Amino acid sequence: MVKPMRNYLTRKNVTIGIFAILYVLIALWNNSSFYDLLRWTLFSTIPLAMVAMAGLYSERSGVVNIALEGIMMFGAFVGILSLNNLQGSGMDGQFVLFLVVIIGGIAGLLFSLLHSYASITMKSNQVISGTALNLLALALAIFVGRALSTSGTEEITFTDRFRIDGIPLLKDIPVLGDILFTKFYLISLLGLVIFGIAAIVAYKTRFGLRLRACGENPHAADAAGINVYKTRYFAVSISGLLAGMGGVILIIPSSTSFKASVYGYGFLALAVLISGQWKPARVLVFSFLFGFLMNLSNGISMVQNAFNNLRANEGFMQSFYEGMYAFFRHLPRDIISMLPFLVTLLLLGLTSKNSQGPKAAGEPYDQGKR
């Protein structure tokens, strides 16, 4: 008997198919400026995915974490500040880099304890606590930054000597080698690995199962012998660690200074988390989409160049490339900058109706109510 067509259209096959098509398209557009754009995209995709994963840990355990932006900000602030101080000390460059990422992560973890304390121990409104921590992190970064700097601005600078030109064998892999292993930062790869480990821990281990149980039905979890308070503390701390590291991993590749801003990535990560339905694989896909859109405004000249080069090729696509070139040349920069946020709204509007978020997220757990 022949199986009907739709039996092959499982979600897995469709995903594989989309990736295969993307791979072919990118290979066809074998073009250095396009690779540059994709590389920049990864510089924001990876921190975005990490911070969204941070949100996943917290919310899956039942604590709404709107403080991601603030935790990221605090992690990046402490991390870059220590980088600024360590760079003169003569330590090996890459070692300093890893050290700074860890410092940023620990700073984020400590800052997130404030959120855990308020929302788990004190059973207070998690959105209020999160909002307060966002404001606090911003004010602290500006105030302390200005108090420490000689120039009186909140800007903390560092010299970027961390970029690696290419790993010998890996960079020769077509397409992937050009994007991942050429002109890259080791910490970006580290971030990708951490994301993978975090996803596995959340979904394939006993701890992950317990954590998710606390977010779905804490009373049942408690009855099964899980300490809900402890698990939630643990989850929010992991969330703080990931978000703090994400802050450092965002700033170092994309800039040479920290100006008390993480460009709204913490809020964007929340949107990624919700559009990705609190699931790691989808979170990664949406992070890539948002990372791409966030960099369109920076990379618009790259896109222009790409189309400018392409339109020289004769062929049936030529007029399409001509049109795209003209379109991108006249598009106002501010409109492009708006795109990630507009797309977020659109996606949320399309996907939110059947939202599958953790059921107990946002409710403080009170053992007495059992």
Next chain:
Amino acid sequence: MMKFLKLESSEKIISTFISILAGMLFGLIIMLIVNPSMAFGGFSAILLAGVSDGMYGFGEVLFNAAPLILTGLAIAFAFKTGLFNIGASGQLMIGAFMAVWIGVTWTWVPAPIHWIVAILGGIFGGMVWVLIPALLKAYRNVHEVVSTIMMNYIAMYASKMLIEATIYDSVRQESNSVLNGARIPTFFLDRIFDNPRLNGGILIAILTGAIIYIVLEKTTFGFQLKAVGFNRDAAKYAGINDKKNIVYSLLISGGIAGLAGAVIYLVPGTGMRLETTYVINGYGFQGIAVALLGMSNPIGTIFSGLFLGYIEASNQELQSWDFKREIIDIITASIIYFSAFTLYFQKYARKIISKIGKKDGETNA
């Protein structure tokens, strides 16, 4: 005495004072760490700046308080109806643009009512900006926190584009100055307080607070809004149109935020001009602090707005003690953080009250 203490609101007020004290203390600790020799001087500046300059200083407090009260009211109103309008900043920016745009370009409006038209424009702008999140919330179940944050960022770019396209002064890289008739009249407040900056904004803020109080507490419409916020399903079961009410309450909240934008920029004298920078206006976030501190009560919000306006007035004084104004933000943020502990503090306050009660003896009980 006991009657007053037994009220639940007095528990809330006591717990608010505890969180204010805790936040202040935290600010003092930060100041001591950063600059120990100047810390106490700077701290007393924060405490006393509002009263040290006599009537002028008090006028300054009122001037600072007007936009704070209004943004606080916008967020408090949404809170009361179960919604968290974190996008007041964006609504405020678009409202401010609409108000200034009308104030600059609508020269055909007669001077005495020009400011009223500009203010109405501001309200309209705020409403337009909250319409999409409101519809998404009501009909697509999109959480308003995320959607209004997105609208904040869109507003940041949109207001810059709109200003540059319409009312741009390319020399100063700011918007043009509004016409005299479009500025909110001073209603003699400037002479009473001997402060030329003080205009009718504070009167508008207090009036708005009073209207919101009446709407929420004394009308069926307000009751319906609160019912939907309290339990959407139960309200629906009771025959209240939940979707329509969500849209209404966000529209009102956004309108008040837009009004705040108009009040900030339609001031006398050389006036404020809209800047074209990539910065989200901070008033919306301070408004959250005001609303939380005022326990989402319109009357409480007026007082908490005055309180933050009072702290804010120490801005100049702080500079002379070598502190940056962000210390005020740190204090505000930690006050909100501690105000999240209200439940715990209330329990604490109840204990204190019951102790006083025991001392008073059983005669009052």
